Amino acid sequence: MVREPFPPNGMPLQIWERVQVCRGGARFDARLIGCIKGVSLLVTVPVREGRRIDFLEGESVEVRMFSGTDIYVFESAVERICVTPVYYLHLAYPLKVKLQPLRRSPWVRVKLPAIVHCKDGSRKLVLMTNLSTEGAQFDAPATVGEAHDPVRVSFQAEVDDMKKGFGIDARIEHEGEAEEGMLKYGVSFRDVPEGDRVWLKCMVLQRIAAGRLF
Numbered sequence: 369m370v371r372e373p374f375p376p377n378g379m380p381l382q383i384w385e386r387v388q389v390c391r392g393g394a395r396f397d398a399r400l401i402g403c404i405k406g407v408s409l410l411v412t413v414p415v416r417e418g419r420r421i422d423f424l425e426g427e428s429v430e431v432r433m434f435s436g437t438d439i440y441v442f443e444s445a446v447e448r449i450c451v452t453p454v455y456y457l458h459l460a461y462p463l464k465v466k467l468q469p470l471r472r473s474p475w476v477r478v479k480l481p482a483i484v485h486c487k488d489g490s491r492k493l494v495l496m497t498n499l500s501t502e503g504a505q506f507d508a509p510a511t512v513g514e515a516h517d518p519v520r521v522s523f524q525a526e527v528d529d530m531k532k533g534f535g536i537d538a539r540i541e542h543e544g545e546a547e548e549g550m551l552k553y554g555v556s557f558r559d560v561p562e563g564d565r566v567w568l569k570c571m572v573l574q575r576i577a578a579g580r581l582f
Contacts, residue, residue, distance in 0.1 A: 391428070404461070431443075
């Protein structure tokens with residue numbers, strides 16, 4: 369990571385963008401609702417399972433934000449807890465942030481059931497473990513092919529409670545042993561329709577913003 373002034377690269381802050389407030393290894397999703405330059409950031413109080421997460425004034429926290437191309441992380445503290453007109457927090461304004469550039473096609477961890485349509489016409493149920501706009505990795509209980517074999521991968525992905533089904537042509541790039549006797553495969557996608565690519569990118573970026581970067 370490199371250190372940059374806040375906001376990094378002069379990037380304008382977007383109201384209602386996703387923010388993570390982290391403490392003790394736990395990460396809580398919130399939304400940015402305002403900024404007083406040099407003073408504080410205003411974020412909604414995180415809610416989990418319908419209940420507000422309690423914070424204490426003066427409590428130290430780590431904040432994670434996502435710019436679309438980078439993740440930036442900084443140390444902060446809860447300066448004020450406000451309850452009107454809604455519950456929100458004043459977080460100490462950071463002077464510096466740690467900036468982590470993303471790869472051109474970042475991977476995220478997933479646990480998605482998928483079906484691989486093999487070269488010989490058979491179909492295998494697999495568990496997709498990593499996903500990007502360019503390809504995927506999955507664990508299979510039996511052989512689905514050899515390196516460079518063409519396959520087709522069918523699965524569903526979810527963005528903001530909306531699900532979409534995919535059927536994407538791919539090529540096997542590598543295989544190896546996984547845990548418990550499963551075979552681990554890596555495939556590269558071929559000729560992904562633009563609409564599917566955009567959806568996958570949204571899903572990947574949403575999971576990165578939620579801290580599930582591979």
